[in-house]
Amino acid sequence: MSIVKLFKSRNQTGDRFEQLVSPYINTLYSFAFRLCQSTDDAEELVQLLLTRLFPKLEELEKVESLRPWLTRSLYNLYVDSYRKQQRTLAIISPEEMPVNVISTDKTPYENIELSHNQQVITAAMQQLNEEQRLVMMLHDAEGYTLVELADILQTPIGTLKSRLHRGRNLVRELTEMELFDD
Amino acid sequence: MKCEKTQSLLNDYIDETLSVLHAEVVNNHCHTCADCARQLESLRLQKEALKSLPVPPASDGFEKRVFATAAQDTRAAQNIHNNQGSFYQFATAAMISALVLWLGLFNDTKTGNDDLELVIVGEEIRIIKVAIDSEHALDAVNMRVELSDNLELKGFGNKKQIHWTTHLRQGVNVISLPIVGIAQGEGDITTRIQLNGKEKVMRIKTEYKLPDSVLYQGSRVLQG
Numbered sequence: 364m365s366i367v368k369l370f371k372s373r374n375q376t377g378d379r380f381e382q383l384v385s386p387y388i389n390t391l392y393s394f395a396f397r398l399c400q401s402t403d404d405a406e407e408l409v410q411l412l413l414t415r416l417f418p419k420l421e422e423l424e425k426v427e428s429l430r431p432w433l434t435r436s437l438y439n440l441y442v443d444s445y446r447k448q449q450r451t452l453a454i455i456s457p458e459e460m461p462v463n464v465i466s467t468d469k470t471p472y473e474n475i476e477l478s479h480n481q482q483v484i485t486a487a488m489q490q491l492n493e494e495q496r497l498v499m500m501l502h503d504a505e506g507y508t509l510v511e512l513a514d515i516l517q518t519p520i521g522t523l524k525s526r527l528h529r530g531r532n533l534v535r536e537l538t539e540m541e542l543f544d545d
Numbered sequence: 546m547k548c549e550k551t552q553s554l555l556n557d558y559i560d561e562t563l564s565v566l567h568a569e570v571v572n573n574h575c576h577t578c579a580d581c582a583r584q585l586e587s588l589r590l591q592k593e594a595l596k597s598l599p600v601p602p603a604s605d606g607f608e609k610r611v612f613a614t615a616a617q618d619t620r621a622a623q624n625i626h627n628n629q630g631s632f633y634q635f636a637t638a639a640m641i642s643a644l645v646l647w648l649g650l651f652n653d654t655k656t657g658n659d660d661l662e663l664v665i666v667g668e669e670i671r672i673i674k675v676a677i678d679s680e681h682a683l684d685a686v687n688m689r690v691e692l693s694d695n696l697e698l699k700g701f702g703n704k705k706q707i708h709w710t711t712h713l714r715q716g717v718n719v720i721s722l723p724i725v726g727i728a729q730g731e732g733d734i735t736t737r738i739q740l741n742g743k744e745k746v747m748r749i750k751t752e753y754k755l756p757d758s759v760l761y762q763g764s765r766v767l768q769g
Contacts (some may be wrong), residue, residue: 377616388608390659402601406611443716475601480594503595523692528556537588542590 384413387433394434396440397500400471412437414456480542487537488530495530498523502536503531548574551581557589673722673734673749683713687739691721693732696751699723726753 389414395405414426415504416423416436448485488496498517502523509527513520547561551574557563558571568688689708692698724734732751737744 381612392603396600406603410611413611417615475599480590481598483593484591503592505600534591539587542587
């Protein structure tokens with residue numbers, strides 16, 4: 364293959380890939396942010412996903428419903444690469460590698476304005492376990508239904524519902540006296 | 546309906562997943578019970594606040610960059626698989642620098658000196674992500690991070706050498722290193738991965754400068 368043809372072919376692949384995935388970039392970034400609670404990590408996770416998917420363009424083009432497929436892939440990548448790695452780093456060698464090596468002490472919302480209730484609730488949600496926080500973020504903040512989440516997270520609806528209700532009730536107990544109509 | 550039963554239905558009530566009959570019973574109870582009404586209102590406010598909880602915007606040029614990098618990384622990965630043991634670099638988010646190292650079978654000893662130059666400005670924390678893509682799970686791998694005198698790893702104070710033993714799983718392993726500058730000038734960050742007396746090295750040159758908009762923009766260009 365000539366260099367010109369190779370160049371064109373690469374560009375065409377890039378264009379096709381971008382055309383296919385671009386409509387979902389915002390969805391993927393939002394989803395990743397809800398998972399990671401960090402803009403840097405969300406960008407990194409989306410980057411990692413796209414880098415993994417780019418060579419699989421032909422398979423991707425055969426997927427019928429791309430949005431749930433992509434979000435499920437993103438979640439799997441989060442579990443396989445990001446979350447496991449964060450845990451591994453935290454336990455590698457406590458005396459040499461403290462947990463704060465993976466934290467920059469930034470709050471995820473420090474550069475944007477939140478309402479009083481949003482500040483109170485996001486602070487209270489730090490008390491939840493990750494499973495409860497995730498389902499609350501994806502269901503209540505991101506708007507996914509439990510049916511969609513059951514598919515994406517590969518978890519039974521009943522389990523998700525239980526996590527959602529427990530999480531909300533815990534946040535309610537923590538914040539009841541501090542919430543008011545904005 | 547008793548309070549306990551009503552309260553067990555409040556979440557379904559605000560999600561509008563109750564039958565009409567049950568919803569009406571909950572509604573009527575809350576009109577006569579201040580405690581349940583307060584819990585209902587609290588859940589409603591909570592859900593409302595989360596529904597409008599914004600997502601901070603991605604960094605400038607994210608979408609363009611993410612596609613360009615995916616294509617670029619794929620080509621680089623193809624080159625690496627044709628020439629195992631080399632190193633390559635890519636940059637992603639504006640504030641993140643990432644290096645990727647393919648470990649392969651770890652059957653060679655090489656020292657790489659990457660050209661990536663990291664500019665740290667003022668008091669910012671630059672997060673270096675070292676991604677190690679290992680073909681196999683590896684046990685007892687020694688990791689060493691060495692910093693020049695003018696840099697610190699956040700959380701480690703004056704410590705310039707950090708080492709630990711870990712296992713690498715098959716696939717991508719990522720280490721996040723939050724780097725801060727403490728004195729102006731050039732420096733470097735060296736990551737060493739050692740196994741059975743063999744070693745792979747990645748080195749990033751750094752320059753720590755006082756805030757300056759032109760230089761800062763320059764660093765972003767470097768990352769882009």
